[in-house]
Amino acid sequence: MRARTSPAQRDTGAAHTASAEPFDDVRDDTHNGTAPADGIARSHVASIRRVTRPDPDHAPATPDTHRTHDGHDPHEHHEPLGPDDPLAPLPFNPYKGNRGVTRAWHALKNSLAGFRVAIREESAFRQELTLAAILLPCGVLVPVEPVSRVLLLGSVLLVLIVELLNSSVEAAIDRISLERHELSRRAKDFGSAAVTVALCICVMTWALLVGPLAWHWIASFI
Structure with missing residues (x-):
């Protein structure tokens, strides 16, 4: 026979359950084989949980006016990037402050200074x-087609360009250290090899384009 509970006991159990926190867990004694003493108290706690814990799926959507179109909050504070971070902005360079005509004028002066230093310090550049x-x-006066003339003049200028780049690499390596090092020697050898390739291109271009003309000119006098 089921035991009946008195009204005083039901009032006491309801008052105790109502005083519990909304998020307190309610122990279920069904796994021990005993049913809860009062089913009204459990339904009351369940109703409190439904009120205090709104369903996120049915919550009203409020527009977030503080976020941008990509979903980021403009007022959100981020940690500053370190100097070694690849995304960190480059430090201010006082030599890059010129713009427009002033920048072109300074670039021209620096180029002329580079030519003067190369002529004074680099014997290979003087020979070339x-x-x-x-x-x-000779490339301007030789009777060839315009495309061939451009190739003749360009091959000569290419040698000067590569020699200037090779000289700049050597100057940068000497600025870092004057000691003998395998990597320093390798870098200088690479630059010298580039100059050799440019010289070979120049000789090959002139031999193919001007060689037949020179041979006919010599044969006409013999």
Whole structure:
């Protein structure tokens, strides 16, 4: 026979359950084989949980006006990027502050200074510049097609360009350290190899385009 509970006991159990916190867990004694003493108290706690815990799926959607179109909050604070971070902005360079015509004027002065230093300090550049002083007028006067003329002049200028780049690499390596190191020697050898390739291109271009003309000119006098 089921035991009946008195009204006083039901009032006491209801008052005790109502005083519990909304998020307190209610122990279920069914796993011990005993049913809860009062089913009204459990339904009351369940109703409190439904009121205090709104369903996120049915919650009203409120527009978030503080976020941008990509979902980021503009007022959100981020940690500053360190100097080693690849996304960190580059430090201010005082030599890059010029713009427009002023920048072009300073670039021209720096280029002329580079030519002066190369002529004064680099013997290889002086030799190649002497060769260019001979070949460039010949490339202008030789009777060839315009495309061939551009190839003749460009091959000579290519040698000067590569030699200047090689000299800049050597100067940068000497600025870092003057000691003998395998990587320093390798970098300088790479630059020298590039100059050799440019010289080979120049010789090959002139031999293929001007060689037949020179042979016919020599054969006409023999």
